[in-house]
Amino acid sequence: MTLAERLRAALAEGHSRDGAFLPSDTRDPRIDGDIALSPAAVLVAITDRAEPGLILTQRSERLRKHAGQIAFPGGRVDASDADEIAGALREAEEEIGLPPHLAQVIGTSDRYHTFTGFDIVPVLAVIPPDLPLRPQESEVADWFELPLAYALDPANRTQHAVEFEGAVRHYYEIMWQERRIWGITAAILANLSRRLGAA
Numbered sequence: 001m002t003l004a005e006r007l008r009a010a011l012a013e014g015h016s017r018d019g020a021f022l023p024s025d026t027r028d029p030r031i032d033g034d035i036a037l038s039p040a041a042v043l044v045a046i047t048d049r050a051e052p053g054l055i056l057t058q059r060s061e062r063l064r065k066h067a068g069q070i071a072f073p074g075g076r077v078d079a080s081d082a083d084e085i086a087g088a089l090r091e092a093e094e095e096i097g098l099p100p101h102l103a104q105v106i107g108t109s110d111r112y113h114t115f116t117g118f119d120i121v122p123v124l125a126v127i128p129p130d131l132p133l134r135p136q137e138s139e140v141a142d143w144f145e146l147p148l149a150y151a152l153d154p155a156n157r158t159q160h161a162v163e164f165e166g167a168v169r170h171y172y173e174i175m176w177q178e179r180r181i182w183g184i185t186a187a188i189l190a191n192l193s194r195r196l197g198a199a
């Protein structure tokens with residue numbers, strides 16, 4: 001069975017087994033009540049290796065929002081995009097030069113609603129290893145690959161609390177080498193870990 005087939009089966013089994021069991025982890029904890037949401041998508045690009053990897057980016061320090069943070073390639077879904085999958089593939093091509101035709105789409109994981117007003121759809125795809133990816137300098141400072149097993153292992157994920165606007169908010173954090181993966185990216189990975197049966 002190929003990596004794509006294994007991931008597709010695990011994702012389908014996770015959705016059928018658990019249904020919508022993640023509502024508490026699909027909203028930014030700062031959201032209080034309903035907010036208007038704009039469609040967005042990120043590409044969870046998994047490298048086809050014996051030990052699969054996960055492609056993440058480090059956002060440019062020059063950006064006004066989330067400067068320097070670790071993120072999936074992705075962004076707002078444009079009106080010209082056919083759907084969230086098309087939006088994720090377009091954004092990945094723009095941000096790191098990933099050719100859309102090389103991404104074998106597996107499916108989507110749990111949506112994540114952000115305090116800044118986005119409804120983010122994580123799109124899973126398998127890509128060939130060792131592609132000559134090139135970061136778009138205006139948005140992406142760097143990209144890197146970390147082991148998928150490490151990213152999904154609950155033992156490598158910690159939950160923290162911080163007081164924000166008079167309330168205690170919880171967030172996930174994953175440390176890998178010198179990189180801090182937290183916030184939306186870590187929450188999406190935590191949800192994906194559960195969907196794929198890692199915990």
